[in-house]
Amino acid sequence: MNEAAPLPEAAVVAERLTKRYGSLTAVEDLSFSVAPGEIVGFLGPNGAGKSTTMRILAGTMSGTSGRAAIWGVSVALDPAGAKRHLAYMPENNPLPEDLRVEEYLTLRARLKDVAPDRVAERVRRVMEDCDLTRRASGRLIGQLSKGFRQRVGIADALLAEPRVVILDEPTIGLDPHQILGIRELIRSLRGRMAVLISSHILHEVEQVCDKVVIINRGRLVAQGRTDDLRRELRPEAAFTVVTRADAAALLAACRAAEPAAGVAAVAGAGAGGWNTFRVTLPADSPARDKLADALVGAGLALREIAEERFGLEDIFLAATRRAPGEGRRS
């Protein structure tokens, strides 16, 4: 890390950020923050304005209005100061084709103000962390596979031990093994660096991130911890129930526990007379935690009961379907 200094309240601040290209508004009135040491997923459909926002935060593009700050330093007023705390890996990760990996990282370390006597050590360290030492260190970047190029980009981002790392689609084009490696690498940054990461692989984001920020058409539609968003956005709790009882008996048993419960048949009687139903309860129903007990208590023959998962993908779909500005969290 850089010199010891008091922690700011937020490592990244976007405050009413707006970016317009003529009549087209790419980002509008967007506000969110990332706490020091936190890993935040930045999500949105294609064209939502994620890369534009990241570029504004990284100082490679100016916003039309609003404020962006990195580690308390305004990106617009002191771009060089903000960049000292920041590493940014853009979406297509542009790299010079004619440099060797080690040469490139050495150059970047010098440009990022790594102390001269620490350059070699830092380059060696990030190459080890990103598994570049054995197979890529002496090779020209132009000869590397997509996966190794992504690793070079991430190694570059970690070189100067910045306070804030912004990664735009870091796992794009990687195979599952490489994704696992990058995921572990990003996880290892938790608590050391604030990470803002955009990705289309929602499962990936859910596994790695402490919090998500979801935008659509340039506007914030949801932000917060996934559990909180799940509670906020999930309209109902749904269970798959496999039982010998018929729909009427099941509905009666469910309504005894929760009057607003609903039952829908999913599959008719199969071998042994087992029926599959979908039972829905209000998301905040107290019966949610004791539905199985209620059904068994009602004397129904029960083979299986499982709550349907409401994952980040569902959160994402629910959030991006609703109107921008509706139900924002801060």
Add this chain to the structure above:
Amino acid sequence: MRHFRTLLAHELRSAALSWNTWAAAGLFLALMGGIHYFALVDAARAPVPRSPVEATLWFFWLPLLCVLPLLTMRTFAEERRSGTLAALLTTPASPAAVVWAKFLAVWIVWALFWLAFAVFPFLAEQRLAGAGAHALGEPAALWGGLCFIAVSGLLHVAIGILCSCVTRSAALAALLAFMSLLALTAAGGALETLPIESWEWLGWLREPAAHLRTFGHLQDFTDGVLDARPLVLYGTGTLLCLGLAVLTVEGQE
């Protein structure tokens, strides 16, 4: 201008390892070698008003138009196209440091090309002067001409860098540089040939024409005349072009 030295070292190293530089060097030496050969042949046939070295230097515009754009075209255009310029600007290195480092690296390469050319008159002097031929040229004319190349090269390289800043296409950058350098060189020559003195309404052109007489500047330098006006012209022109280049890089989104 922090990181200027790091960037300059990187640019010089990249230039030394680039096929583009070596191709340009080959073209430059072939052009200048050929011109110098024919100048020597001409001088051997009959007395000529200019020594072979001066006659060769008089053709400085040929490599200026054909070779210099090859050196400057990729500096920014290629990096903008590949996105590496944007990545470079995410570091604390300032756009001014990037522009000046690229400018100085190309200028050094350009100067080295001309220093390599200086070997030709030296070899000719070594091989031919003892054979009874008349003087092949004053060394002072050669060094004066090279000083002109070095000073005017500041502006020429800066123009090439600016042209490379405004486009993502290296070919277009080369074309823009070619046209700009042609206009600058030819404008001076054209104004020199115009009978401005006899056209009263063109009187206001007299002063700029005196500044832009490129070949006149070359003559002054080879004659050992030190005039401050070309120095101011090339110096301020260089600063203007590089300032515009910095603004262009800063404004790129």
